[in-house]
Amino acid sequence: MRDVRIEPSAFDPAAELARFAASVPSAGGIVSFLGQVRCDDGVEALEIRHYPPLTLPGFHALADSTAARWPLDGLLLIHRVGMMQPGEPIVLVAAAARHRRDAFAATDHVMDHLKSASWLWKRERTASGWRWIEPREDDHEDLMRWD
């Protein structure tokens, strides 16, 4: 079971996760990660842009490399693009496996690659206007863990 999607509008993480869980009855465990727009640092809105010819194919390649590395029963990857408000979900990743460690590792692997090696551009609006977010050094260090 693989569900890899780019969502242009708000999605319901609980409903998505319930549907995913129902689709992988043989899995002993499901690990999920939900990223949401922070409410605490003056951010009024977040916008994520993508480039369709690269972004979704890149997500599928990431799902391929993850599935090749850990024995999974299923992988869910939903990423928002467009304009988001504080508190809104940005990304939901879930991995289902017979054993929990594989599911934890696969989810972590997908998130580290989404954060620093996917074709997404992010900007946020604060009281002083819109600002594009530059890559963070931490994100690259996180990525090196998997080499």
Add this chain to the structure above:
Amino acid sequence: MVAQARLILLGRLEDVAGTAELAVAPGLLDAILAELPADWALALRDPRVRLALNGNLLAPDATITLIAGDELAFLPPVSGG
């Protein structure tokens, strides 16, 4: 009317040019960029900016000639989801 090629500007490059898409006359990329305002060309030539021609990533030092209908995307460093 001459058929054109398109430049797609992602992320902060869109703000530099004030548009996400530019129609340009086909030809050598260097010649196309030379026709643009200097600050746009400078931003587009940033070595950290990757290029994709019709959805395929190009090697950093590729010599690029656009033909009519081509879509060349300028991809600044990504900021993650």
